[in-house]
Amino acid sequence: MLSASRIQVNGPLQEPRRWRVQAEAEFKDIVLTPTFLDDPIELPAGRLTFAPTEAPGPGPTVLRLDAVRVRSGGDEAVLAGDIRLSAADATLDLDLMATAVDWSKVETIADRLARRRQADSRPVRGRLGLRLERLVIDRVHLYPFNASVHFTAAGTQIEIERAGFCGLTFIGRMAFDGPVVDAYLVPVADVMPLDGFIACLSEEKSLFSGNFNLHGQLSVRARRDEIVNALKGRLTFVAEDGTLRQSLLFARLFALLNLTEIYRGKLPDFSSQGLDYKRSTAVLDIREGKIQIDDWSIDGRTLWIGSRGEIDIATQQIDFTIMVSPFKTIDRIVNSIPGLRWVLGGRLVAIPMRASGSLEDPQVVPLSPAAVGTSILEMIERTLLLPIEIIQPLVPGLEETPGGTIRR
Numbered sequence: 001m002l003s004a005s006r007i008q009v010n011g012p013l014q015e016p017r018r019w020r021v022q023a024e025a026e027f028k029d030i031v032l033t034p035t036f037l038d039d040p041i042e043l044p045a046g047r048l049t050f051a052p053t054e055a056p057g058p059g060p061t062v063l064r065l066d067a068v069r070v071r072s073g074g075d076e077a078v079l080a081g082d083i084r085l086s087a088a089d090a091t092l093d094l095d096l097m098a099t100a101v102d103w104s105k106v107e108t109i110a111d112r113l114a115r116r117r118q119a120d121s122r123p124v125r126g127r128l129g130l131r132l133e134r135l136v137i138d139r140v141h142l143y144p145f146n147a148s149v150h151f152t153a154a155g156t157q158i159e160i161e162r163a164g165f166c167g168l169t170f171i172g173r174m175a176f177d178g179p180v181v182d183a184y185l186v187p188v189a190d191v192m193p194l195d196g197f198i199a200c201l202s203e204e205k206s207l208f209s210g211n212f213n214l215h216g217q218l219s220v221r222a223r224r225d226e227i228v229n230a231l232k233g234r235l236t237f238v239a240e241d242g243t244l245r246q247s248l249l250f251a252r253l254f255a256l257l258n259l260t261e262i263y264r265g266k267l268p269d270f271s272s273q274g275l276d277y278k279r280s281t282a283v284l285d286i287r288e289g290k291i292q293i294d295d296w297s298i299d300g301r302t303l304w305i306g307s308r309g310e311i312d313i314a315t316q317q318i319d320f321t322i323m324v325s326p327f328k329t330i331d332r333i334v335n336s337i338p339g340l341r342w343v344l345g346g347r348l349v350a351i352p353m354r355a356s357g358s359l360e361d362p363q364v365v366p367l368s369p370a371a372v373g374t375s376i377l378e379m380i381e382r383t384l385l386l387p388i389e390i391i392q393p394l395v396p397g398l399e400e401t402p403g404g405t406i407r408r
Contacts, residue, residue: 024049037109039073061085065094075101084126092126092151100134101145125151140165160185166200167192168214182221187235189214194239210242210277218286228313229289237282244298245274249355252364257324257351276301289313293320302326309355316359321367325350 030043046068050061063083070077081094128149135145146161158174163185172185191211198208214237222230244250275298282296291311298305309320352367 037072042071044069044071075105077101081129087122089123089125092124092128094127095129095131097131098133100136101130101132103135103137123153125153127151135163167197179223180221181224181227183219185218187214187216187218194242207245207274208239208242208247209245210239210280212237212239214238216284231289231313232287233285235284235286237280237284239277239280241278242280243274243276248360249362249364250275252362253322253324253353253355256353256364256366286313306350311359317357318355318359318362320355322353322355322364323350324353 025048026046027043027048028045032041032043034041047066048068049064049066061084063085065079065081065083068079070079075098077096077098079094079096081092083094084091128151130145130147130149132143132145134141134143136142142163142165145163147163148159148161150157150159156176158176160170160172160174163170163172167189169188170185171188172183174181174183176182190213192213194208194210194212197212214235216233216235218231218233218235220227220231277298277300280296280298283294285292285294289312291313293310294308296307304325305322306325307320307322309318311318352369353364354367355362355364357363
């Protein structure tokens, strides 16, 4: 149903082309079936205003949408703003509000429209403001997503005012040149609760409490199907005053260390208390589809853990060298190995381990001191400001392999 009111027509009676028309229209339960959509467009209710511009003579017509509800399939949105129609182009100044938008559907519609577009058809320019509760791009969910889309002769550009991801907020820009995406993003996290962030980011079943800061930048210029491998950037992470619980990786790490007489009964029980830490820092380099972590440390109340390794973003596979240095068990270590007190002097003790495999099911094995690279030793000494002595404690039933790892 469509009803029009307040219709005004001004202009010379003999020259219809110079008439200036103004009208208001209300509609209800209108269904459109465009060929470029799989589902019809339903317009449950809304109001339109047709108004000429203030320019003298025949000119553009402005179509004003007053909170028009639009449905197609299972998707629903509200449009508000102006569409300016002229012989030369169509200019948008619209705001779109929706609960959720699937980017793959947007691309499908855009491709179909591009194939049907005539070479001499009227170009679309202007701005489209997006206020989305959730934007879904493949497996990535951004919530909320607030941005301004600008349609220009040079292409489409998106200025991101706010994009939420795993509790983080990103600002930045995106541009599209055909199938190529050019983006620059800056994460914003200042004294943010860490609960749930690690689980969302890595899919590891962990509970990591505390507050953290994150700063850095991410950039990419690539086709959409190559974004993961082309993504690059550097991030610095700092967390303080928290507890690490329910981590399968650390549970297996401590279970293996607890096999030794050095640590027996001294390490945290993840089923009850977890690992309290004062400060945890990490420097992440993203490149070639991997997160390279060159400097990751956890300063606990009873021990220090340092690590270096990488995470494959696509496969969620990890490969880390982990060093554990106790604070309150050094005397126990010294007394367990005859002659070690004279060898160590003022050095700290570190025990090497390796974690590899999937994030959901990581495998942890001891490492021989000979298998530890000098770069991680330099990182540890730089962090603790003390020289480090790597030792290999005896683990019942385990023996060293030629590759440097130790197996049962």
